Amino acid sequence: MDLQQKVKEVFPDLSTGQKKVAKYLLVHSHTFAVTSAQNLGKNIGVSETTIIRFCYSLGLSGYAELQKLIRNQLIYESSSLNEYHSSKLEAANQPNFMAQVMGQDIISIEKTMKNLSNEDFSKTVDKLAAADNVLISGHRLSFSAAHWLTFTLRLVREEVHLYRPDTDDIFLLLDKMTENSVFVAISFHRYVKETVKITEMAKKAGAFVIGVTDSELAPIAEYTDILLPISTPRTSTIDTAPVLFSLLNSLVAGVSIKDEQGFKERKAIYDAFNQDDYFF
Numbered sequence: 626m627d628l629q630q631k632v633k634e635v636f637p638d639l640s641t642g643q644k645k646v647a648k649y650l651l652v653h654s655h656t657f658a659v660t661s662a663q664n665l666g667k668n669i670g671v672s673e674t675t676i677i678r679f680c681y682s683l684g685l686s687g688y689a690e691l692q693k694l695i696r697n698q699l700i701y702e703s704s705s706l707n708e709y710h711s712s713k714l715e716a717a718n719q720p721n722f723m724a725q726v727m728g729q730d731i732i733s734i735e736k737t738m739k740n741l742s743n744e745d746f747s748k749t750v751d752k753l754a755a756a757d758n759v760l761i762s763g764h765r766l767s768f769s770a771a772h773w774l775t776f777t778l779r780l781v782r783e784e785v786h787l788y789r790p791d792t793d794d795i796f797l798l799l800d801k802m803t804e805n806s807v808f809v810a811i812s813f814h815r816y817v818k819e820t821v822k823i824t825e826m827a828k829k830a831g832a833f834v835i836g837v838t839d840s841e842l843a844p845i846a847e848y849t850d851i852l853l854p855i856s857t858p859r860t861s862t863i864d865t866a867p868v869l870f871s872l873l874n875s876l877v878a879g880v881s882i883k884d885e886q887g888f889k890e891r892k893a894i895y896d897a898f899n900q901d902d903y904f905f
Contacts, residue, residue, distance in 0.1 A: 628683075628694055629814070633840055635682050642675040643682060651842045652816070658695045662688040730867040736856040737868050745851050750879035752833050752851075754782065754887075756807040760798055760827070762788040763811035764820050766862050770837075771811050774873045780895075781881040781888045788823070795823055799830045808832040811869075812845045813862045824848045837872065839865055 632647050639647060649669045650657060657665065662676040669676075680691045716725035753759060759778065763771030775787035788798060802808065808827035812820045821844045828834050828848040836849035839862075846852050855868045881888045 629840075631683055632842060636841060639679070639682060640675070642671040643679045645669055645671055646676060646679040648842050648844075648846075651840070652844050654695050658692055729864075733856060733864070733868045734871050737872065740856050741853060741872075745853060746875070746879070749835055749851055749853065750876060750883055752807050752835065753778070753809075753876065754880045754883040756805060756833070757784065758802060758806040759785045759809065760788060760802065760806070760832070761786070761809045761811070762820060762823055764790070764817040766866075767811040767813055767817070767820070770866075770869050770873060771809075773870065774809065774811075774877070777873075777877045778880065781877060781891055782884060783887075783891075790819070795826070799823075799826055799832075802827065802830045802832040804831045804833075806832045807835060809835045809837065810845050810849070811837045812843060813839050813865055813869075814843075815862075816844050821845050821848075837869070 629651070632650065636644065636647055646669055656668065660668070663673045666673045666676050677688055680686075680688050683691070685691050685694070713726070716722055716729070719725045759782075761771045761775045761778075763769075772787055775785055778785045786798065788795060808824070808830075810820055810824040810827075812824075816838075824834060824836065824845045825848045834849045834851075836843070836845045836852045838845060838852065838854055840846075841852060841854050843852075843854070853872065855865060855872055
């Protein structure tokens with residue numbers, strides 16, 4: 626059983642208490658592996674009965690089976706690279722390897738198009754277009770997406786900033802944020818704690834927080850005003866990249882249409898440069 630995928634599937638139908646268990650499981654799976662149901666319930670703030678009912682909702686016989694499943698996954702699937710490599714081995718056994726891999730990307734993009742709320746997408750575009758300041762953050766693999774979004778969004782509007790942990794003071798960046806500012810957090814499995822903490826800080830600073838992630842259970846979810854979860858059949862972070870960049874491109878395109886006059890003014894600035902000095 627792909628435990629993470631199963632939790633995502635049943636999450637909408639869980640009770641409030643069981644949803645707390647599901648969110649805790651995503652972040653603290655090691656705790657489930659070594660803690661009794663009674664003590665785990667105390668840690669989460671739910672009853673032992675709620676823990677057991679959560680196990681039933683996953684189709685398991687009880688807490689002992691859940692612990693066994695988690696222990697096995699911790700042993701064999703400590704890195705999403707295992708999932709990535711195994712999926713590519715499957716594709717390698719089929720004709721036309723390239724078509725197999727790219728075909729799976731297409732399926733994931735189509736699934737995201739179907740599942741993502743158009744209302745949330747439109748509101749995100751509106752907020753990005755109207756914000757007095759946009760701050761974007763992502764770590765590890767998510768940093769490349771955050772960098773791309775920052776660079777591209779700057780082409781269509783002003784005051785877009787990327788948090789660079791090696792050179793920036795996050796406190797100074799957050800101090801510039803107002804209730805009209807937007808903070809974008811990009812965070813994927815295995816969720817970097819610093820991204821989650823900065824997202825919490827941005828929320829407390831009064832910014833409108835947009836989260837781009839792979840699950841409604843992601844740790845950043847509780848601090849976001851809008852959550853844009855992308856859909857992939859795999860847990861591998863690498864496999865999320867094509868869907869992620871497609872979504873980010875859609876957001877930038879939406880902002881360019883929403884603030885067409887601003888886009889024209891930005892374009893005029895670029896056109897004014899003597900491009901012969903910079904490009905072939």
